[in-house]
Amino acid sequence: MSDKRFEVTILPRYCKGCGLCVEACGEGKLYIDPRPDMEGLLNAAVRDDVDCTGCLKCATICPDAAIEVYRVAEMASSVASE
Numbered sequence: 001m002s003d004k005r006f007e008v009t010i011l012p013r014y015c016k017g018c019g020l021c022v023e024a025c026g027e028g029k030l031y032i033d034p035r036p037d038m039e040g041l042l043n044a045a046v047r048d049d050v051d052c053t054g055c056l057k058c059a060t061i062c063p064d065a066a067i068e069v070y071r072v073a074e075m076a077s078s079v080a081s082e
C-alpha cells in the first residue's frame, strides 16, 4: 500500500518536545507523543501510516538536530499489481 521512500527518525536524547517539527510537516507525519520519556519529557514521534515526502522541513526547523531523514531503497512496489 505505502510506497515508502523516506524514513524519519527522532533522536529522543536531543528532542525537547517543542513541537516545531510537528507544525512544519504538512503531511502530518509527526506528532508529540503524550507519554513522557524516562526523564519526564515529551518527545516528537513518527506516524508509520503516513508517508514522508523527504522535504526536510522538520529536520531544518528542529533547533536541536533531533531529526534524521533517510532515503530508503526503492522497493519493487509494482510487483504485486497487474
Ligand code: SF4
Residues within 6 Å of the ligand: 010, 014, 015, 016, 017, 018, 019, 020, 021, 022, 043, 044, 061, 062, 063, 064, 065, 066, 067
Ligand atoms: S523540532 Fe526537534 S526538539 Fe522540537 S519536537 Fe521536533 S524533534 Fe523535538
Ligand code: SF4
Residues within 6 Å of the ligand: 006, 008, 024, 025, 026, 027, 028, 029, 030, 051, 052, 053, 054, 055, 056, 057, 058, 059, 069
Ligand atoms: S521530511 Fe517533510 S514530510 Fe517528512 S516528516 Fe519531515 S516535514 Fe514531514
